[in-house]
Amino acid sequence: MASSNKNLNNFFCSNKFLGSYISYKDIPESIIEKEYCFIGRSNVGKSSLINSITKTKKLAKTSKTPGRTQAINVFEISKKINFIDLPGYGFAKVSKVMRDNLMNLIEEYIENREKLNHVFILIDSKVGLKNSDIDMLDFINNCSKEFSIILTKIDKISKNQINFQKKSILSLMKNYNKTFDSIYLSETKKNNGIIEIQKKIYEISQKK
Numbered sequence: 001m002a003s004s005n006k007n008l009n010n011f012f013c014s015n016k017f018l019g020s021y022i023s024y025k026d027i028p029e030s031i032i033e034k035e036y037c038f039i040g041r042s043n044v045g046k047s048s049l050i051n052s053i054t055k056t057k058k059l060a061k062t063s064k065t066p067g068r069t070q071a072i073n074v075f076e077i078s079k080k081i082n083f084i085d086l087p088g089y090g091f092a093k094v095s096k097v098m099r100d101n102l103m104n105l106i107e108e109y110i111e112n113r114e115k116l117n118h119v120f121i122l123i124d125s126k127v128g129l130k131n132s133d134i135d136m137l138d139f140i141n142n143c144s145k146e147f148s149i150i151l152t153k154i155d156k157i158s159k160n161q162i163n164f165q166k167k168s169i170l171s172l173m174k175n176y177n178k179t180f181d182s183i184y185l186s187e188t189k190k191n192n193g194i195i196e197i198q199k200k201i202y203e204i205s206q207k208k
């Protein structure tokens with residue numbers, strides 16, 4: 001067990017930032033065949049999660065100020081897969097024009113990016129599902145993309161509250177039975193739940 005965790009860490013540790021792009025069309029061609037994106041409301045913990053999974057403290061820029069990431073950030077992992085840090089949605093403090101632009105960028109990427117193998121949609125466990133999350137789930141489902149949910153910041157709520165969130169999300173997932181895959185729990189300070197997510201990504205990236 002310990003040695004397989006070490007192998008996983010080695011896989012994700014070997015990484016580099018490729019660039020920031022304002023459209024999926026601008027991402028340079030490469031031999032990488034599979035890509036995994038992380039999306040969710042602003043401040044949900046996308047960048048922190050990418051840093052935890054890759055064991056690289058400052059790979060993705062984290063911020064206390066919501067609405068910072070406004071482009072498609074691409075990271076290459078072990079020359080085998082890409083990670084994509086997408087802008088957050090549902091952030092009220094930016095202009096409507098900016099919100100619409102960011103939404104277009106996210107939706108065009110999800111709809112058209114052929115390498116996109118699995119979407120990870122992050123939900124803040126303390127905040128729960130919002131309408132903007134449901135809209136995003138509907139969009140992903142309509143694009144027939146497979147997705148998993150990651151309930152983030154579980155250190156902020158009790159075990160009972162975690163179970164409640166998990167159950168209510170799972171019951172909603174009956175509406176997405178063709179595209180929903182799994183639910184994960186995460187906490188990035190002590191790295192709780194990170195190995196499970198690493199395993200999942202590694203496993204699906206190895207499939208033909």
Ligand SMILES: Nc1nc2c(ncn2[C@@H]2O[C@H](COP(=O)(O)OP(=O)(O)O)[C@@H](O)[C@H]2O)c(=O)[nH]1
Pocket residue numbers: 040041042043044045046047048049061062063064066067069088152153154155156186187188189
């Ligand atoms: N308590 C707690 N805070 C977290 C966790 N993950 C991220 N944060 C904090 O949430 C804020 C937003 O994180 P960030 O990764 O930048 O979110 P993003 O906007 O979705 O990329 C930062 O202040 C992080 O330190 C977590 O698991 N637990």
Ligand SMILES: [Mg+2]
Pocket residue numbers: 046047048061062063069085
């Ligand atoms: Mg971010």
